[in-house]
Amino acid sequence: MTGPSAAGDERHAEQYDVLLVEDDDGDALLVEELLHDTDLPYTLTRCHTAAEAHRALAAGRVDCVLLDLHLPDASGLEIIPTIQADTHAAIIVLTGLDEPRAGVESLAFGAQDYLVKGKVEPDLMQRALRYAVQRKQAELANAALQIGKLRAEENARLERGLLPEPLLSSAAVTASSRYYPGRAQALLGGDFLDVVQTGDGQVHAIIGDVSGHGPDAAALGVCLRIAWRALTLGGHRDQRLLRLLEQIHIAERAGSDLFTTCTLITLDPGAGTLTLHLAGHHEPLIVTPDGTREVAAAHGIALGIAPGVGDWPATTLALPADGALIAYTDGLIEGFVDGSGARLGVDGLLRIIDTLHTSDPGTHLDRLIARTRALNADRHTDDLAVLRLDWHTAGAAVPSHSS
Structure with a gap:
């Protein structure tokens, strides 16, 4: 009626x-x-x-x-x-x-x-x-206001666990990072990153992505990030460090289907070298005065896929006197471009970077993320984390090699 x-x-x-x-x-x-x-x-x-x-x-x-x-x-x-x-x-x-x-x-x-x-x-x-x-x-x-407030408080707690303050003692290397959850008003997911500098002057970094979304992935990401910092400061390195992280991943994960991709980064300003270990993660980008390119690096499997049998070869390359490394999780490149059905991918990301002209690392990341999200019409569903390391060093040139 x-x-x-x-x-x-x-x-x-x-x-x-x-x-x-x-x-x-x-x-x-x-x-x-x-x-x-x-x-x-x-x-x-x-x-x-x-x-x-x-x-x-x-x-x-x-x-x-x-x-x-x-x-x-x-x-x-x-x-x-x-x-x-x-x-x-x-x-x-x-x-x-x-x-x-x-x-x-x-x-x-x-x-x-x-x-x-x-x-x-x-x-x-x-x-x-x-x-x-x-x-x-x-x-x-x-x-809704109270739910938003509680979610913001929870995100703040998760952010402290997933995105801590870098521990850098030298002004020669700076770190900038950004993190966005995959869905509006969502909790942060399982992406994590961290940066520390040890007493020998080396800068160590990690960026990782726990499969899945929600509190279980976030909790595991926080656990792995904290474990990585403690183990790194304790002197563990390279494959040994990844094996320990895999053991922690298996012990702490909520389900046997969860796995973690990550990249270990070791930047040695004194020697002028950069060493990478990829565990199921894609290669980072290196920014030099000659332009930006993807680093060609050896791969190993993600943590938790085949426990105990993983092998993660190292890739070492020479550092230019001035440059930057951009490491990121899948959420940055997996979006679609203008509804065309084509994913942005690494090539699309490099094309965007070529159009960004700013000397400030934080502004560079903000513009980069804004452009990728705009191309995807803000339909992002995966969390994204981005880490940028900038250095100024006259380190010795060391040929690139994998081992």
Whole structure:
């Protein structure tokens, strides 16, 4: 049923979709007449049972439920939470004259208001319906605000675990990083990175990606990042370090299907060398005065794929006196370009970098990420982490080689 004021009345911006759940034909007719006499634009759907109400709520939008507490298939205040489970609509309980406490008690069960049958005038119906909808919307907005606040707090805690402050003692090397979750308002995922400089002057870095999303991946990422920092500062290096990380990965992962890709980076300013170990991860990019290119590096399998049998050869190359290394996770290059169906890929990333002209590393990363996300129309679904190491050193030139 549609109220006569629902059509052609432009005085009202609101439109109320009302669901009446009432098995008594006389009471239902009374409610229909009251709504007809209000100044509200509305549509009205009637259900005779709770089961019909559940189906109606699943089928379409409802702004307000006018709910009788005595139905053929359900009775009492317990009906309210079952209706709430199916909708974000406001609920106004319809009580009888012989139920003086039911209305007040219904508020404790989650209803926004109550009306006593036989004591309702059109003005009261209009005010009750409008204010109930407004209160419900305010409750939902406040709940969303609280959820957003809790998610932001959780992200802040995860960020401290996944993205710590670099431990760098020399101004010759600087580190810049960025992290974006794969979905708007989502928790950070399992991507992680870290940078430390040891007493011998070497700068060690890791960037990694735990498969999957959500709290399990994030928890494992935090665990591996902390373990890497402790083991690196404790003197563990290269393949031995990766074997220890794989043991920790297996012991801490929530499911046997989880694996981790990562890249170990060792930058030695004194020797002028850069050493990489790739565990299922793609090659980083090196930025030199001559341009940006992908590093050709040897590969090993991801951690957790074949426990105990992994081999991760080292790739060492000479550092130019000035340059940068950009390491990243899949989320940066796996997006599609302008809805064309073609993924950005490394070649597309290099083309973007060629158009970015800024000397500030942080600004460079911001512009790079902004361009990749714009090309993908912000439809990013995978988390992305990017680490950039910049150096200024006159280190000795050492030929590139893999071992």
